């Protein structure tokens with residue numbers, strides 16, 4: 001029998017076990033996972049093999065500079081052993097291993113930032129929680145789904161003594177020093193009553209093939225010899241040999257036509273630590289001046305830390321098939337931080353560092369090419385599978401908008417990918433592309449009209465939309481945090497200018513120009529404009545009869561280049577000084593209130609009424625009043641007058 005199998009419990013301990021409590025978050029997560037992922041227990045093996053493979057990748061890399069770390073065992077392998085009678089199962093690797101401190105840190109705490117917040121979002125609804133936990137990637141702890149007790153024996157490559165970690169997955173774990181361990185890690189599971197089925201060669205082989213075939217290192221099991229027949233000589237039983245159960249060829253090095261969708265999906269789970277299938281992927285080998293292979297994935301769900309700027313991101317970098325680093329963020333722009341995958345370069349040197357990556361021109365070219373690849377992949381999805389793309393947009397649209405605002409080289413491609421809510425569609429569904437908008441608008445319409453507001457409700461009821469609604473002109477409704485910033489950078493798409501409906505003058509196509517202009521002109525003549533301007537004084541930049549309003553008496557319009565109220569608030573919140581800017585006041589000459597106002601002989605009363613219209617205009621577009629109590633006072637004295645008449 002092979003040594004691993006007999007040695008499972010054979011180490012001599014040198015010291016007393018010391019107990020530690022699991023970090024609170026780790027404990028919570030452990031409990032939740034056991035319950036919510038229970039129906040898919042077999043993935044524990046994928047997680048343990050994935051960790052073993054990561055550990056081997058790390059040693060391979062460190063051994064480039066420090067070959068002595070390999071000691072006298074230059075090969076790399078993962079082995080799976082089991083004992084059906086004892087109900088134990090072991091996953092053994094000869095990778096980098098862990099020091100005592102590593103063990104305590106890495107197997108006792110969850111270092112990911114934002115874990116607390118993440119846990120608060122769990123609802124108790126099993127199905128939902130399972131998918132949330134999946135995104136979180138809980139790796140090692142999945143062992144407790146099948147085991148009453150988990151034991152980890154490990155020695156860091158080059159380290160002196162080893163460590164035994166043991167836990168029943170409840171509140172605590174124990175750690176003790178152990179002598180004479182080979183380098184690497186063995187994880188031993190004492191299977192629970194429901195999971196004895198895993199101590200079975202056939203079952204294990206099929207799980208390994210299903211989930212871990214793509215791993216670039218051999219996963220070995222002892223070969224199965226036919227049971228000796230009754231009349232065989234008992235003397236010469238042959239020794240079973242180790243044999244690889246997986247194909248042990250790194251998936252991205254294979255040709256596309258050789259890799260099945262299921263294999264791509266499993267590989268994604270290995271690189272991303274996500275439990276869900278990816279939404280889409282793109283696998284390419286580039287030859288020529290630069291030679292590299294990339295395998296890029298778009299996830300289905302946004303990770304919980306998408307908006308945490310410090311969150312790890314980037315691709316796994318390999319150089320000539322040797323793992324170099326995780327989270328090489330230099331290969332994609334920040335706005336594609338949700339993309340996962342691998343890049344394997346033939347040109348970079350094995351000892352590249354993050355600093356070198358930052359300056360290397362070859363990295364810049366690869367990054368430009370990979371960016372285009374991802375945008376192409378998204379464009380294809382948008383064209384061929386619009387429903388799937390919609391799912392993508394709902395998860396990642398706001399991040400992609402960062403790109404449309406800052407990546408000038410790819411702006412056209414990014415604009416094509418944008419989706420907005422629009423007055424054409426009922427409800428707050430962000431599914432209108434600029435191309436669809438322009439197709440409906442027709443050639444006569446010169447501009448792409450949009451409104452920016454703080455919420456969908458405000459973007460739907462804004463007085464600025466009235467004339468557009470009346471004339472059936474579509475307006476895009478923007479209400480994401482980032483939209484104001486986005487639109488301050490976008491000026492045109494497909495030769496059409498973007499036009500904020502709350503800004504500047506608007507020239508509408510197919511308007512009954514004559515009647516409108518005439519009415520506006522006659523109102524101007526009447527001196528009403530003059531009177532209002534005097535009443536509002538330096539609160540406004542200008543006053544005029546409006547062409548935008550149908551139902552509302554008045555609205556505020558921003559200058560073409562003035563800062564919007566949202567932008568102003570953002571700048572002020574960030575402690576920046578926002579330049580002063582005054583709105584233009586537009587009134588609706590046909591509105592009964594305005595008609596009545598025009599006939600008001602009492603100047604003081606006229607002033608009060610105009611101030612009320614002014615404040616209401618700010619309120620109607622979701623703004624705030626400079627002096628709200630004064631507004632309430634004015635309105636109340638008017639109401640009193642009315643009621644006491």
Ligand code: ADP
Pocket residue numbers: 047051052055093095096097098106107137138139140141184185273
């Ligand atoms: P992840 O793989 O996402 O980091 P896991 O829960 O799977 O999370 O593993 C936690 C950590 O424990 C790993 O990041 C690694 O540092 C350590 N670890 C787990 N298994 C091994 C192993 N076989 N060899 C070395 N380190 C390991």
Ligand code: MG
Pocket residue numbers: 047050051139140273
């Ligand atoms: Mg893991």
